Amino acid sequence: MLTLSQISKSYSKDQNVLMPTDLNVKKGEFVSIIGPSGCGKSTLLDIIAGINKPTKGSVKYNGEDITNKTGLVGYMPQSDVLFPWRTVLDNVILPLEIQGTGRDEALTQARGLFPKFGLAGFEKHYPFMLSGGMRQRANFLRAYLNNKELLLLDEPFGKLDAMTRLELQKWFIQICEETDQTVIFITHDMDEAIFLSDRIFILSPRPGCLIEEVNVEFTRPRKENLITSSEFALLKRRLLDVLHLKQS
Numbered sequence: 001m002l003t004l005s006q007i008s009k010s011y012s013k014d015q016n017v018l019m020p021t022d023l024n025v026k027k028g029e030f031v032s033i034i035g036p037s038g039c040g041k042s043t044l045l046d047i048i049a050g051i052n053k054p055t056k057g058s059v060k061y062n063g064e065d066i067t068n069k070t071g072l073v074g075y076m077p078q079s080d081v082l083f084p085w086r087t088v089l090d091n092v093i094l095p096l097e098i099q100g101t102g103r104d105e106a107l108t109q110a111r112g113l114f115p116k117f118g119l120a121g122f123e124k125h126y127p128f129m130l131s132g133g134m135r136q137r138a139n140f141l142r143a144y145l146n147n148k149e150l151l152l153l154d155e156p157f158g159k160l161d162a163m164t165r166l167e168l169q170k171w172f173i174q175i176c177e178e179t180d181q182t183v184i185f186i187t188h189d190m191d192e193a194i195f196l197s198d199r200i201f202i203l204s205p206r207p208g209c210l211i212e213e214v215n216v217e218f219t220r221p222r223k224e225n226l227i228t229s230s231e232f233a234l235l236k237r238r239l240l241d242v243l244h245l246k247q248s
């Protein structure tokens with residue numbers, strides 16, 4: 001579905017951010033990208049979303065060259081993208097409005113999801129009235145409502161407390177399993193990457209390059225008790241070894 005060929009990025013001759021990277025994602029797959037801070041993860045997603053130009057390389061989506069093209073995938077960037085002058089409800093329906101969905105239809109779709117995202121009762125609030133975690137969930141809802149085949153999520157649960165995080169992870173994994181949603185997910189959290197993913201890509205410290213690709217073969221649907229199983233711990237140990245080995 002998505003193929004990155006030899007994507008690289010540098011801002012100047014002596015400052016490479018991403019080394020030539022190949023990466024592919026199949027339809028319905030959930031892949032995670034993990035790697036140390038500053039290794040180019042967000043840059044990579046920006047390139048896939050078409051909002052940052054690669055220095056070299058191409059992005060193909062369903063067979064078509066989409067390098068530098070925007071609007072084709074759902075994207076939740078790492079930074080807060082809510083407009084301060086719009087209510088939360090008006091913020092999250094923005095991509096639907098841009099796509100041409102009627103306002104009433106967009107509002108109905110969005111309202112139905114507020115409870116799931118833990119935002120019920122905050123529809124008419126403005127972003128400044130929400131906590132960091134709530135704003136993050138609103139950003140996530142906005143990307144999710146976009147309803148695109150491919151969803152890019154940049155640390156969507158990063159600001160959440162552990163309980164809320166686990167609840168959202170469980171809900172999201174269920175949605176992805178039911179709808180065959182294709183996802184590229186960035187996280188710092190190894191447990192989160194293993195619990196959610198079919199495959200994990202590990203990037204080296206900056207300049208980022210792909211150092212390992214790991215299949216996560218636990219059967220689906222996945223349940224919370226997977227996280228405390230010995231198989232889970234073994235895989236986590238292996239991934240941590242890869243990360244530490246390449247950093248030392």
Ligand SMILES: Nc1ncnc2c1ncn2[C@@H]1O[C@H](COP(=O)(O)OP(=O)(O)O)[C@@H](O)[C@H]1O
Nearest residue numbers: 011017035036037038039040041042043044206
């Ligand atoms: N516009 C820019 N000009 C120069 N360097 C940049 C620019 N944007 C990002 N960078 C650098 O690119 C590197 C990778 O950033 P980023 O993709 O955000 O990393 P990550 O998401 O893995 O933490 C960082 O070292 C950052 O300083």
Ligand SMILES: [Mg+2]
Nearest residue numbers: 041042043078
């Ligand atoms: Mg980042």
